[in-house]
Structures are given as structure tokens and as C-alpha cells.
Amino acid sequence: MLLCDIGNTTYNFLEINSNNSLDFNYKKSVNTFSPTDIKQKVYYICVNEKVKNRLENLDNWIDLSLKINIDNYYDTMGIDRIMACEAVKNGVIVDAGSAITVDVVRDGVFSGGFIYPGVSAMNNTYKNISPALSYEFNYSLNLDIIPKNSKDAISYGYLKLLYNEVSSYAMDIILTGGDADRFLKIFPHARVEKELIFNGMKKIIKKADIC
Amino acid sequence: MLLCDIGNTTYNFLEINSNNSLDFNYKKSVNTFSPTDIKQKVYYICVNEKVKNRLENLDNWIDLSLKINIDNYYDTMGIDRIMACEAVKNGVIVDAGSAITVDVVRDGVFSGGFIYPGVSAMNNTYKNISPALSYEFNYSLNLDIIPKNSKDAISYGYLKLLYNEVSSYAMDIILTGGDADRFLKIFPHARVEKELIFNGMKKIIKKADIC
Numbered sequence: 316m317l318l319c320d321i322g323n324t325t326y327n328f329l330e331i332n333s334n335n336s337l338d339f340n341y342k343k344s345v346n347t348f349s350p351t352d353i354k355q356k357v358y359y360i361c362v363n364e365k366v367k368n369r370l371e372n373l374d375n376w377i378d379l380s381l382k383i384n385i386d387n388y389y390d391t392m393g394i395d396r397i398m399a400c401e402a403v404k405n406g407v408i409v410d411a412g413s414a415i416t417v418d419v420v421r422d423g424v425f426s427g428g429f430i431y432p433g434v435s436a437m438n439n440t441y442k443n444i445s446p447a448l449s450y451e452f453n454y455s456l457n458l459d460i461i462p463k464n465s466k467d468a469i470s471y472g473y474l475k476l477l478y479n480e481v482s483s484y485a486m487d488i489i490l491t492g493g494d495a496d497r498f499l500k501i502f503p504h505a506r507v508e509k510e511l512i513f514n515g516m517k518k519i520i521k522k523a524d525i526c
Numbered sequence: 527m528l529l530c531d532i533g534n535t536t537y538n539f540l541e542i543n544s545n546n547s548l549d550f551n552y553k554k555s556v557n558t559f560s561p562t563d564i565k566q567k568v569y570y571i572c573v574n575e576k577v578k579n580r581l582e583n584l585d586n587w588i589d590l591s592l593k594i595n596i597d598n599y600y601d602t603m604g605i606d607r608i609m610a611c612e613a614v615k616n617g618v619i620v621d622a623g624s625a626i627t628v629d630v631v632r633d634g635v636f637s638g639g640f641i642y643p644g645v646s647a648m649n650n651t652y653k654n655i656s657p658a659l660s661y662e663f664n665y666s667l668n669l670d671i672i673p674k675n676s677k678d679a680i681s682y683g684y685l686k687l688l689y690n691e692v693s694s695y696a697m698d699i700i701l702t703g704g705d706a707d708r709f710l711k712i713f714p715h716a717r718v719e720k721e722l723i724f725n726g727m728k729k730i731i732k733k734a735d736i737c
Binding site: 431448479 | 636694
């Protein structure tokens with residue numbers, strides 16, 4: 316079975332081997348990859364409008380967003396966030412990519428979420444405000460001490476404020492997305508689930524009984 | 527007496543009338559204003575390196591940063607933040623400009639601070655991550671409810687996270703800077719002190735007995 320999570324820049328594939336050997340994960344660039352090259356069935360989600368339009372005309376590309384009960388979420392919520400929520404019964408999901416989306420799921424029901432800038436975006440933000448704020452974030456920062464130097468002052472502004480809010484839910488923290496490992500330093504009790512979105516997709520495929 | 531707080535884009539003047547009539551506040555652009563046009567004594571602080579170099583050679587421009595005991599602060603801390611701290615005995619200062627600096631002062635001693643992006647910078651950050659996140663922030667947001675729509679999801683990410691941290695100090699909150707009034711909606715119990723930096727400058731002038 317082939318799954319695909321399509322973002323703004325990449326197709327992220329997961330090839331699941333039916334004989335239970337290791338799954339195979341690979342990426343293709345949105346700019347160079349042609350979806351018509353794949354002839355087998357692909358179960359996908361897509362946040363990229365341009366790609367979405369291309370895929371609608373391909374019979375072997377199955378849009379899993381159509382299998383979701385959107386009433387449980389909201390209209391403009393990214394399908395990647397929804398799939399991550401579908402994979403979780405209780406917990407707060409921190410998906411650290413170009414944006415950091417934080418979503419709370421209680422007893423399998425989405426209770427709300429918020430959006431915070433990703434590492435690279437926030438780094439650029441500080442740099443653009445002033446060259447004097449052009450530092451890499453310090454993930455080893457002691458979050459209990461209000462800083463007295465510039466590098467820690469921006470790191471605290473970015474990381475401690477996220478930490479406060481995420482910790483305030485007093486729930487299991489699930490880290491996913493490209494920067495999940497970095498944020499494990501800030502949330503040492505979190506668990507990293509790199510394939511959270513794919514797990515949600517598998518669950519939906521099973522629930523909708525379409526495979 | 528003439529005071530001047532020089533930022534990256536403007537000279538902010540405060541003309542204090544000795545006969546106790548109203549003070550007079552005005553701005554000049556860094557690009558067009560020539561400091562040699564002023565012949566009277568000007569007590570100034572300056573975060574703009576280019577302007578700083580020009581002013582060093584002008585005898586009537588008195589640099590107040592030289593009157594500060596830097597041991598109470600840290601080397602790369604902006605002189606505007608330091609002056610705001612000098613004006614406060616106990617409280618957390620939220621200076622909402624191109625960056626938002628948050629500084630804690632206890633019994634007249636600076637205990638640390640952090641730096642967060644200003645409104646315009648953060649708006650651009652979200653917009654640059656995705657056009658789908660290009661919203662104005664909602665300052666009337668209910669901070670007790672995790673959002674279920676995109677506009678509130680970014681507003682919460684920006685505003686609630688700042689609110690949590692600033693409130694956690696359980697101290698008086700003093701708002702200053704160009705966006706102080708906007709943030710009064712988020713911190714309704716704060717007091718706005720638009721001339722906080724000038725107040726710090728006046729205090730230093732008095733303490734150093736140079737006027």
C-alpha cells in the first residue's frame with residue numbers, strides 16, 4: 316500500500332509492505348515529481364492547492380480528506396493537522412515544521428489548536444527586526460531563569476512561551492514534523508512520532524474500509 | 527531641556543518646558559534630519575549605530591548611556607530597554623515596538639528579560655509561512671478557549687503565549703512603545719506609560735547631576 320502526504324514543497328511517500336517487513340519512506344520535490352508516473356493506488360492528503368488540482372483527475376490517487384468528518388474540525392484547518400489528530404486518542408500534538416501547529420485531542424475529539432512560527436521562520440523574524448537579534452536558538456536554555464543575554468533572550472521568547480502553553484494542558488505531548496527532535500530538548504517527557512500523520516491516514520483507510 | 531530617544535528609523539524628541547507647562551513631543555526621520563541643526567544641549571540615547579557615530583563628534587549631544595552602570599544589565603542590551611528599566615521600581619515592562627521586549631525589575635534591580643517579535647514582524651512571519659495564515663491578529667480573542675478557526679489560531683499563538691509568560695510574574699505590568707494601546711486589550715490591568723523611556727532618562731540626568 317502506498318500513502319502520500321503532500322506539503323507545500325514535497326511529496327512524502329510511505330510504502331507499506333504487506334509481508335510486514337520494514338516500511339519504506341521517501342520524498343519527491345513538488346517542482347520536479349510527476350504524479351502520473353505512479354500507476355498503483357496512492358492514498359493521499361494534500362495541503363498544496365496546485366498539486367491538489369492535478370491529482371483530482373487521476374483515478375489511482377485517492378483523496379483521504381473526503382473520508383473525514385469535517386464537523387469534528389473546522390473548514391480552514393489543514394488536512395495534515397486533521398490526520399495527526401485522527402491518530403491520537405488523548406494528547407497534545409506539536410507538529411514542528413515550517414509552522415508549529417499545536418492541537419489538543421481529548422477522548423478522540425479535537426478540542427482546538429493554535430499556530431506558532433516554525434524554527435526557520437522565527438529565526439528570520441528576529442534577524443529581520445535587527446541584525447543584533449540574528450542568533451540560532453539555544454535549545455539547552457534553562458527555562459526557569461529569565462535571561463540576561465541576547466541569544467537567550469530571543470530563545471526564551473520563542474521556546475519558553477511555547478513550553479508554558481503546551482505544558483499547561485497537563486496531557487501527553489506527541490512531537491512530530493521535521494524539527495521534532497530539536498523540540499525534544501524543550502519537552503523531554505514528550506514522545507516523538509515521526510509517522511503520526513501516516514498513522515492517522517492508515518486509521519482513516521481502515522475506518523472507511525477502502526483498502 | 528531637550529531629550530532624544532533615537533531608534534532605527536526616528537529621532538524621538540521630548541522638549542521639557544522649565545515653566546511646567548506641557549511638554550512637547552515630536553519625531554524626525556533618521557534619513558532626513560541633521561543633528562547639527564540643533565544648537566542647544568540634547569540628552570540622548572541611541573540604538574542606531576550610524577547615528578551614534580555622527581553624534582559622538584557633536585559637543586551639545588550628551589550620551590546618557592555613559593551615565594549608566596552597565597554591570598546592572600548586560601553588554602548587548604539595548605539602551606532603550608535599560609532606560610525603561612531605570613524608570614521602574616517594581617514591575618514587568620512590555621515595550622511593544624518592532625520587537626516586543628519584556629523586562630522584569632524587582633526593587634529597582636533588573637532581573638532579566640526576553641525578546642518577542644512585534645506585531646508587524648509576526649504578521650509577516652505567518653503570511654510568509656503560508657498565504658492561508660495571512661490574517662490580522664484578533665485582540666478581542668477569548669484567551670481561555672483553544673481556538674477552532676485560523677484567525678484565532680494564529681492570534682492565540684502570538685498573544686496567549688505572551689500573556690501566559692507576562693502574567694506568570696504576578697507583578698504590575700507597564701505597557702510602552704508604539705503598540706502599547708493594542709496590547710492593553712490583552713493586558714487590561716496593565717498601565718500604559720508612553721514616556722517610560724524619557725522618564726528613565728530624566729531620572730538618570732538627575733542622578734548623574736548633569737543638568
